[in-house]
Amino acid sequence: MKKILLSTYACIPNMGSEQGNGWNYAIHLSNSGLEVHCLTLVDGKDRIDPILAGGFYPNLTVHYVRVPAWVDKFCWKGLIGMYFHYLYWQWAAYQVGRKLDQQHNFDLIHHATYGSLQLGSFLYKLGKPFIFGPAGGGQRAPKALKRYFGSHWTREWMRDIVGKVLEYTNPAYFRMLKKADLVIVTNNDTYDLVRRLRPTQPIERIWDVGMALDFLPREVTVHPPKATLELLWTGRMLPRKALELTIQALSKVDPKLSVRLTIVGGQGEMVEHIPGYIQTYSVENRVNWVGQVSYDQMKQYYIDSDVLFFTSLRDSCPHQLVEAMSYCMPILTLDLHGQGELVNGSNGIKVPVTNETEVVAALARGVEWMAAHPEERRQMGLAGYEIAKGLIWDHKIRRFVDDLYPALMKPSASRTSAEVSTP
Secondary structure, three states: OOEEEEEOOOOOOOOHHHHHHHHHHHOOOOOOEEEEEEOHHHHHHHHHHHHHHHOOOOEEEEEEOOOHHHHHHHOOOOHHHHHHHHHHHHHHHHHHHHHHHHHHHOOEEEEEEEEEEOOOOOOHHHHHOOOEEEEHHHOOOHHHHHHHHHHHHHHHHHHHHHHHHHEEEEHHHHHHHHHHHHHOOOHHHHHHHHHHHHHOOOOOOOOOOOOOOOOOOOOOOOOOOOOOEEEEHHHHHHHHOOOOHHHHHOOOOOOOOEEEEEEOOOOOOOOHHHHHHHHHOHHHHHHHEEOOOHHHHHHHHHHHHOOEEEEEOOOOOHHHHHHHHHHOOOOOEEEOHHHHHHOOOOOOOEEEEOOOOHHHHHHHHHHHHHOOOHHHHHHHHHHHHHHHOOEEEHHHHHHHHHHHHHHOOOOOHHOOOOOOOOO
16 A cells, blocks of 8 residues: 655645645545545644544544644734744654654655645655645735725735745745646646746646535536526635625626625624625625525525625635536636636636726626526536536545556656646
8 A cells, every 4th residue: 555645734624725625635545545644733633533533534644743832823923923833834744754754654745735835845855756736826916906905905915025035035935846746736827936946847737626525416406597696705704805896896786687695704804894895885785694604504505596706816726616616606706816717708707807997897797697698607507517526526536546646656767747737
């Protein structure tokens, strides 16, 4: 049985985003005939240990990499503190990984989370076949729409500056990119960034979203035309998610059109601003904010809604889009970063990012088009469903186990393959 060292800084069962990604890589790889040793934070220990004690994943061993208490405190001290904590943890993970490799002699090492290119990984130093990714990091929020960040734009600007500094100062980034056997990116923005430092070495493109099989409906979801067009916005209330842009665009939709926006989510810095947005744009009779809901409750909102409205200004590859597509929902979004690649025209509408006035107007026209074309909406939903089926975790993991891992575990002379194709 081949032995894999998996690095997942974020790894917690039954969670979304990076935490869910880390856990899914760990369990699905271990169910694929591999012996997986997973390095992660101690944060998920209370959830992970009972599952492993139940014998559900006998090929998975989790190693909790601890850092000093004073380092943990830094994690909550803004952007710089979070980056410091992550880099310190990565160095500690390398030390633990080196000792584990002496015991187990791993066949391959894979860094999966965080999927942050600039923060990188030190595990390339172990000298074993090494994969980094899928990762984002090449995305930049458009300055033309910085107003929607409010007072948080300074932090967004700092993120870009720090990211640029790390490109030149963090050896876990620039040395890793040159030493890694394979780097996997999740969007074209990140591909362009990586290619500068890897002009000839392999780069793979794989979307960093995945979906559990039990989330995909057994049958195609039908959204029969109704008197009111039901729009859905879901996610954390973060500045970059630009919920205000969605609400502003809704206010420009033809007032004669019966349309309602349901907002699902209740966590994040911008929560307190939502009532003000609704009042400012006078859409009280068109918005229903339901707050935070459970994972299972979210399914019903996908069933009951007609269109996913997604206006994030920086996203590597949004999970919400894949979940909505699995329920045959067309997408209305911006032609930007990951969403601009997931939405290809057959499964939704993507609006060019120019200036505020034009973007708001185009989004409003997109809503009106969706309302006037129920049959085209249905076809878009079916196209999205076909895309979503290909992003089930079982399918994603097979690509690693059947293709990428075996190619790298061959003698080094055979690991000089040309760049592989896009998804």
